[in-house]
Amino acid sequence: QQPPLRIALIGPMSGTGAFEGQLGLEGAQAMAAVINANGGIAGGRKLELLTYDDKGSPEDGVSAAKRAMEQDNVDMIVGGWFSAVALSMKEVTRDKIITVMTSSQHPKVTEEGHKYLFRLNATSAMMSEFYSKAICERIKPKSIAFINVNDDWGRLELENYTKLLTGCGIEVKGHEFYNRTDTDFTTALTKLKSLNADAIYVAAINTSQGATIYRQIKQTGYRGKVIASAGNMNPKLVELSGNSLEQVYSASPFTEDGSAPSLKPWLEQYRKSYKNEPSFIAALGAQAVQAIAFGVEAAGGDPRAYDKIAAALKSQEVPTVMGDLRFSDKGQANQAIHLVQIQKKQIVSVRD
Amino acid sequence: MDFTVFAQQIANGLVNGMAYVLIATGLTLVFGVLRIVNFAHGEFYMLGAYITYFIGTLLGLDYIAAAAIAAIVVAGLGIAANKLIFWPLRRDHEFTILLSSLGLALLIANGGELLFGADPKYIESPFADEVLDIGTVTLTEQRVLVFAAAVVALVAVYLFIRYSRFGKMMRATAQNPNGAALTGINIKLVHAYTFALACGLAALSGALVGPTVMIFPTIGNWAVLKGFIVVIMGGLGSVTGALFAGLLLGVIESLGGGYISLGFMEAIGYAMIIAVLLWRPNGLFSTARGLR
Amino acid sequence: MLKVEGLKVSYGHREAVHNVSLTVEEGELVTLVGSNGAGKTTTLKAISSLLRPSGGTITFDGERIDRMAPHQVIERGLVHVPEGRQLFPDMTVLEHLELGALRGRPGSMGFAERLRWVYDLFPILAERRTQRAGTMSGGQQQLVAFGRGLMANPKCLMLDEPTLGLAPIIVDTLADTIKSLHKSGITVLLVEQRVDLALRLADRAYVLETGRVVMEDSAQTLLADPRIKTAYLGL
Amino acid sequence: MNINSNGQTLAIAAGLAALAVLPFLSGNAYLEHLLVLWMLYALLALSLNIVIGYLGELTFGHAAFVGVGAYTSAILSTQFGLPPLLGLPLAALVAASFGLVIGYAALRVVGPQFAILTLGFGAILFTITNHWVDLTRGPMGITDIPPMAIGPLTFTAARETYYLVLALVLATAWLCHALVTSRTGRAFLAVRENAPLAASLGINVFHTKLLGFVAATAIAGIGGAIYAHYIRVITPDIMGVHNVAALIIVVIIGGRGTILGPILGALVYIGLLESLRVAGPLRMVIFAALLTGTVVFLPGGLVSLWQRWRTSRKPEAIQPAAATSYPSAEGGAK
Amino acid sequence: MNPAGQEILSVSNLTRIFGGLTAVRDVTMSVQAGEVVGLIGPNGAGKTTLFNMLGGSLPPSSGSVRFDGTDCTGAPSHVMGQRGVSRTFQITSLFPSLTALDNVRSAAYRTTRAGWGAAILRSAAYRREEEELRRKALEILAFCDLDHRADTLADAMSYGEQRRLEIAIALAAEPRLLLLDEPAAGMNPEEGQRLVEMIRRIRARGVTVLLVEHHMRVVASVCDRLVVLDHGVKIAEGPPAQVLNDPEVIRVYLGREPVDA
């Protein structure tokens, strides 16, 4: 019997990001269960997940990474749900241990290209490239206004989409930034409504803030279109938003009706173990586990052969729940993105 | 900007302000009357919201009944918290009591997260999505309800403290517990009732404000801070003060956010508080405690 | 009526009152004499349940009261006018008097009557009924405390230095009041630093030294006692 | 607080020796990291204790000054290439200047009003940090902060940093000890205990408080700068209310108004949170329950355990009885 | 120190109004250095209010206060303290959770010099001063009959002891003018006699004393001169024997209390 492959899962388990952290953890655990049930990797090695709470704060993220490496002596690290945490954590783990960053979209994470660092989520630029086309060609509003969270991502979104959408003739009427701690958005939405834009684009990461915004858009009496930012649609959000998300579009690398072979067993396992619905964030968790398992397998089963593992990941296609992944030399994954829409409170992918 | 938007922002501010007032009302009781800085007040607010939610979804009771039950249950919890923590510590230094309430807040918030789950929830209310058009202003019925309930709660508490026998006993206990005991006041009972009332009100605020937003286990943090600000700015123990302070804060935030900068909305609110306190150190409606 | 037996009271590890026994019969006026720190206040606080005794028993009207809460003691008609006034600084004079009557024994006089009685005794209270107690002068505050105690319609009144801070002329009024209260049948336990005055008013007296009763006799005898004269009267 | 008894001198010497060898006993880099966190918290708690313990005022703004110090040194070293060592005094200076201005305004009021004013100023500093993207990089924070260096010695590893912060903690402890045994410190206590009486004795209450507040903010600034160079990333979160709460917990649970208290409190805070990891999801619940329980059963903080033990052996020493410590209604003290 | 007989305090037309109530009205009086002056009058006459204005804790509505030749009208409390005016408060006021010794040491702020910096460096001057201060504080405690209570918390003392500690605190500031507000309250006649002795010794140290007191034996035996207030107005002034026999003073203030002056 070989010792298990120990993976540290560092994410927000408490505080404002706790729900997103929980989804990611569930996704990873469901995938680990699937792999273990199939006999593990590299000839019977099981996966063991250790969880660490970064509370969404860089300090705790650094502490957690140190603890995972120095105290618990783990083989791999999965983390980086929030960009700020990802950026500080990578300074501690760089060149020391294979680290898979998950949902952070910040370009700086993979800018330098540390040799053991990988990031799964598409960057802002990749997402907007795809989504703006869909907006221009399918949704076709004449004018648009933005409500974005005030952080690098939210600012980047505004910048990208303003450029891309103006490019296809959509008039940008204005924007508002809200704080990560806000709970009420009526003031901002009152301003946006008065702009009389054809559509309002909502860039919200946090599920509860998102749901509040979608509900309050309707409650202010706005009757135009609503467009949800890419990568931030999940079943919980749909449930919480009531009718206010009906017909709203979003973009996501994850759809339940995908064709990857590993998708179905994972979905089943997930549904069996957890009461949440499978979501993009959960899929990122699963993907991280799959990437690691694949790398170790490809490197011959030694979880500490970091150079080999990294080389394997960068040179081969990694099969995951969201299809086959290809990592760039700097460790950035290239995800396929799909257009989705909420129809009768279901997230369905829109295929032409 | 045009008048419609301005009127709408004022209305938004008034409703938000009233929500602050509603939260502050219970705080005024324990803080203004018993001089206990109760950081756990926000958690009772959170509990109120969650209990309303669970009674609604699990027992299927309607919203109003659920809110009433939540208020009663949380009032009971308030009595328990008083018995276990605040009553035994009543003679200790104010900072000690403050820390105990901080500990209680952490306990309830984390316990809540464990018990209720980290996922946000939404309290279904029949009034939440019903939109009323009042002149050029658009408000949901829920928001109107928050406003009305706050007015009622505030007037009731004011009359209670000012004129009821029990209110007098509360004030006496606050100002000199030993003297109160020697006057024949059952100060233990006064403490218990005060907490019951305050926590019940906190829960009611949670139940009422809940459907205007989402609820999650850390909403208490926000609530308790706003509550404190309103209590202090209004003047310790002054209910009228709390009303004005809450409305002022709500309107300034909404106008500041609407016309200056949304990102600085809270900071603008704080700037106003600082200005008010520097101008009137004991708050807007302080019962000036002689000259020092 | 009031019987204290083997009373012990400690602050932390330090015992301030050791084995004090005293009795006050119905209708008596008894005084407790002792220098600073002798334990007079501590004894009274123990009787009115502000402090929990670490030993001994206290009975009032045949009923054990040493395990009761202060408000229960007052309901039985044993009222304590404390040292240091213990007022509510932001409440008005009238509110103090109302609170005083709140838990008092129901008696022959109604609230309004009693209020008039107290106002007659101390006209300044009537004049200042809406003033906040915290802004009154020291002597005025003392009267508020006394008035508040009277409003409870006491059967037995414990007074801890009631003349503290009072002008001589008011001291006279107060002494007359105590005398007439006593005449009207109210039992009084008096602690007073104006020892001469106290002994002249009292029937009997106990002398307390460092937490122990060292003498006990009729007030007249003690007033003449040379030890008392030098130790307490400064003669 | 005299160090005249032999037993006490011995205890202090033993304590210092233990602190000096601690990193060698841990044998694990992560534990050393925890030791650094302990010392950092101890340093910040000692500074907060000057306001809470000695001046008797509650401040909710302390984390903001920690943040100002951290950002000052971080910005100077990343954008202007200033050596981190120079950043330390500058961080102290800038934090103290903020402390001076804010204290000058806020110290006009006392009690809960002061607490709310500091909360307000703290929140405004937070908002500015969060939005002045050009200077602070806003919510994303500053990354790649160089490690602290003194000459050729760079403090990248936890062990070296531990000794650096330990030295600062000891210096601050000495500062506090000197304070309470000096005329200035006795004025602090007088102001805390009874401001009107203190004033009647010639003590300028406002200046005394301002001095204490500024000193506390200067030390907080240094603590923040060290933190920035150690963790090497900072975000506006450092100024958040939860950090204030953590520091208040440390000071009061240890024992406010003492020197050992904040240091012990920090140890318990860090140690407990760490050892409770075994409890999994129950961790914070157990922590909060222990915290609340400790407050209820040990209202004077951890150091009061020692005082209790001493009084139980020396019955003459008098403690105020719980039963009579209500401040008198009209008394000048509070 | 001022040579005896020189005017140290002069108050002219001092008035203080609270809302509709004139607590002190147009009071003019002066105190010579080295004197012990008694300030008496019925409850609510305005004695404490007058003290508050002299001590700087209450600004006067009108009128002026001169201390030692400089105009101090409306000067804040700490300035008066620094100039050498110390006071006790009618309602007990001390540093409750400090020991008696520390109460006195804290009170010696005005007379000490070595501050925080010196303490950090443990300079020789600092150590000398601390030693001296400790000795002086113990001496003051002994002077007030409290040396056996040096390590007791102020909070844990009986009322009478607290009153004496207040005097010790005021003395520690080495005042030139000492304002005592009812120091004998809570003392029995014998203790009152001891207080008289104490005040005499304070005076012998060169301190001028202004005394508010309702215990006529104390007042009569220690004061050189009395000033009587009633309803905020000065109604009499003069040597004790004369003032205490003034029929108006007897009518409004003394009643029938026997006085052996």
Ligand SMILES: Nc1ncnc2c1ncn2[C@@H]1O[C@H](COP(=O)(O)OP(=O)(O)OP(=O)(O)O)[C@@H](O)[C@H]1O
């Ligand atoms: N809160 C307290 N904590 C500790 N000891 C106390 C406390 N209050 C009083 N004592 C001590 O108990 C003893 C008795 O005090 P008590 O107040 O009963 O005296 P007293 O006879 O009323 O004196 P006085 O005439 O000065 O009022 C004193 O030695 C005092 O120091």
Ligand SMILES: Nc1ncnc2c1ncn2[C@@H]1O[C@H](COP(=O)(O)OP(=O)(O)OP(=O)(O)O)[C@@H](O)[C@H]1O
């Ligand atoms: N802050 C205040 N607000 C209103 N009235 C006040 C205030 N302070 C004092 N007074 C009133 O001023 C008058 C004078 O009070 P003061 O305390 O000076 O009297 P006093 O001569 O010291 O009396 P006592 O001998 O009883 O101590 C009193 O009638 C009192 O009620």
Ligand SMILES: [Mg+2]
């Ligand atoms: Mg006494």
Ligand SMILES: [Mg+2]
């Ligand atoms: Mg007076």
